[in-house]
Amino acid sequence: MKNKKLPLQERAWFKIDNAGKIFPGQNNSKWSNVFRISVSLKSDIDKSILENALKDMLPRFPCYDVRIRRGIFWYYFEKQQGVYPPISEDIGNPCHRVNFRENNRFLLRLYVYGNRLSAEFFHALTDAYGACVFLMTLAAQYLRLKGAEIPSEGMVLNLKQEASKEELEDSFIRFANSKAKVKRSSDFVYHAKGERIEKHRINVTTGYIDCDAFYKKAKEYNATITELASAILLDIHYRKQLRENRRQKIVSVQIPVNLRNHFPSKTLRNFSLCYNIKLDPKKGEYTFEEIVKHVALSLRLVNNAKELNAMMTKNLALEKNFFMRIMPLFIKKAGIYSSFALTGEKTVSALFSNVGRVSIPDRMKQYIESIMLMTGPGILNGARLGAITFENTLAISFANIYKDKEIEREFFTRIVKMGVHVKIESNREQEG
């Protein structure tokens, strides 16, 4: 039977989704777009039980059980057969670059360190939501094999069911139907640079924050958690640039938005978009309150289905363009690579990715200590933040490629000064 006529879960290969298409082109020997999500259980993890749990649950996620291949015109995913991603001992430099030939050719990596289970995903495979569903289902199956009774609810998928068509679809194609044309501005912005750490290394600093207290504080500013955290980040960059006494450039924070909140999609593949919140210091001096208001208003202006649909449609139009489609892969790759090198991170000063609250069965919560999300290292940016909330703990992780830790220090101490409790954990602790 032809591949196209088969149900998605049985196909030997399938296309990379619209958002994911760009990531293999950006991938090189020094840098990949990889992110990590970790769950810490209340007891140490037994690797052999975890391997069995992985074997039980991987068939439920056919879109992750794949390797990436080069076609003549596009990269595509090919189903893996009879192999599983290896579970390794954790490492001190998370989110290092992906090599398509390593790791049994899987694009996801699994690590165990004491009671912590971590999964690293190449972004072409999925976004943070999909990764979170995968990890929660894996943790739930592990706990079941350990004797716990965990129902399938929220982010824990039912392993007895087969993957549905909706879970495997490219939701961009289904929902992008706007007639509006949006223009994407790409101003070159300020970057808080410093002395770089060695290649393939990263500084990770995670702050575990009292979520209720932080939420109350955000409400005092008439903002949400994402808006307040992004405003703090923007304010830090804005003031750092002022102190540097240089030509003032725009400062901006990139905020990915989960499109599942606006469109009825169940996809486990990429379905998110990023927008940039900018602040132009040339317009005058800003107080922190003004910055919070600016971020909140800007976000609310774009965070609606119509605006996002227009952005999605624009991205999809490029993929559907006839000339783009017939262009050989090596030319596309060179184009993506050079466009990313020329613009890419130059248009954002920092990133704040908030997955929101993790939804898992109540009976599973008692076995979990904490959950954290970490974005991959940037090429220019020292402040790439991942945030995730479990119970009353908001975990915000900094991925920094610079030795300097001024941004992290300012960010967390400001939260402390707001009267909110913060607990810090970092891989810098091992430094002499």
Added chain:
Amino acid sequence: MSYCVRCGVELSSGAKKCVLCDTPVVISEEIKSSVKPPYPERLMIPPSVRKRYAAFLIGIILLIPNLVCLLINILMPETGLWSVYVISSSVFFFLVAVVPLMINKPHPFLLLFIDTVGAMMYAYVFFYMYRENGWYFKLAFPFILIFSLFCFIFIAWLRKRKRGKLQIIIILLADLAAFSLIVDALVNRYYENEHLFFVSVIISVSCICLMLFFRATEKNRRFKAWMTRRFYF
């Protein structure tokens, strides 16, 4: 449970210092050694790209058109020895671009030596086909040799210690001035012109002016800061 006295954040148990401000934490050695650090010390450093594999691929890709050209040229000898140019160009490209990929951590002087020999041989192929007025020994050979010598001096100077951007620009300008004078003299002597130096004088004077300007900029920190601000792009 310990807190940083400066930042006010709670630190993970066993932390020797605050990771945000480096303020040391006073805890007993027993606690320090008993607590597992948040991340292991083991690092995963990905292996570097297999350059030799890429070199092999480029070599094969180069070989095919060369063999085709050679074959056609042998079958049609009346068209002249045109395949010599194709093959010699490919060999020169191979020496300059592919050989560095085949050597693990190549030494810059070794690469310079290979490139110099390659350029001399490449020029000699053309001289072999067109032997006019001994241009190879009077012009091409000394030109390549002097160029390599300048490269050698520049690389040696650069490797000695870390140099500033302005210093590099000044040395490059000095190199350009000296090189243009020598080349001008070689060309004028070859064509038996009346003046030994002509165009190179204009180039050298411009270079010297720029060198003096950059030298002054390098010395004056305030002026340097002003220039950086003004010409920031």
